[in-house]
Amino acid sequence: AQRVTQPEKLLSVFKGAPVELKCNYSYSGSPELFWYVQYSRQRLQLLLRHISRESIKGFTADLNKGETSFHLKKPFAQEEDSAMYYCALSDLTGGGNKLTFGTGTQLKVEL
Amino acid sequence: KAGVTQTPRYLIKTRGQQVTLSCSPISGHRSVSWYQQTPGQGLQFLFEYFSETQRNKGNFPGRFSGRQFSNSRSEMNVSTLELGDSALYLCASSLVIQGAGSPLHFGNGTRLTVT
Numbered sequence: 001a002q003r004v005t006q007p008e009k010l011l012s013v014f015k016g017a018p019v020e021l022k023c024n025y026s027y028s029g030s031p032e033l034f035w036y037v038q039y040s041r042q043r044l045q046l047l048l049r050h051i052s053r054e055s056i057k058g059f060t061a062d063l064n065k066g067e068t069s070f071h072l073k074k075p076f077a078q079e080e081d082s083a084m085y086y087c088a089l090s091d092l093t094g095g096g097n098k099l100t101f102g103t104g105t106q107l108k109v110e111l
Numbered sequence: 112k113a114g115v116t117q118t119p120r121y122l123i124k125t126r127g128q129q130v131t132l133s134c135s136p137i138s139g140h141r142s143v144s145w146y147q148q149t150p151g152q153g154l155q156f157l158f159e160y161f162s163e164t165q166r167n168k169g170n171f172p173g174r175f176s177g178r179q180f181s182n183s184r185s186e187m188n189v190s191t192l193e194l195g196d197s198a199l200y201l202c203a204s205s206l207v208i209q210g211a212g213s214p215l216h217f218g219n220g221t222r223l224t225v226t
Contacts, residue, residue: 103153
């Protein structure tokens, strides 16, 4: 069965410091991975997906199949990055669109 | 485009009752999924509907059911409520792309409290 692990419940960094939110997955097929973010009092929203290879709000994530990881990185944290971040894996078996989420990491950027 | 709309925002029910939650997807999105979010278990997949058919189902008891209408709007129903059903129920809609995972667009959720 697929699984997504986010080992850190809370990550606290200072403004301007680099950020790395860890995500590891287990999946027997070819994974599609996403990062979702939830800012305070806002709905859960897509931050980025690995197949797009985009940089959104300065965040990037590289899929490492050897290490089964999809860590989220940003070189310089901003106060507005404080939010809850969820890593998610898409399970395409059966033709559906089912996401398995990690437990989330609360990022707190301190001044 | 209007986002995913869920109604009601808040519900308080008593054990043993049943409840129906509603979700209107983004226009043009034909896939609707439901997730349960709790502090202890996080986000857990309930089910997904596409073209009025359930395509996927999570590991929840049969008390949890859903349906989708021809206009893609969806409802989920929980019967014989238990205290442990207290949670935020999130609906998400997406386009359907064959062979690829489509990003989900989430609603604000319905906060269900069972007393």
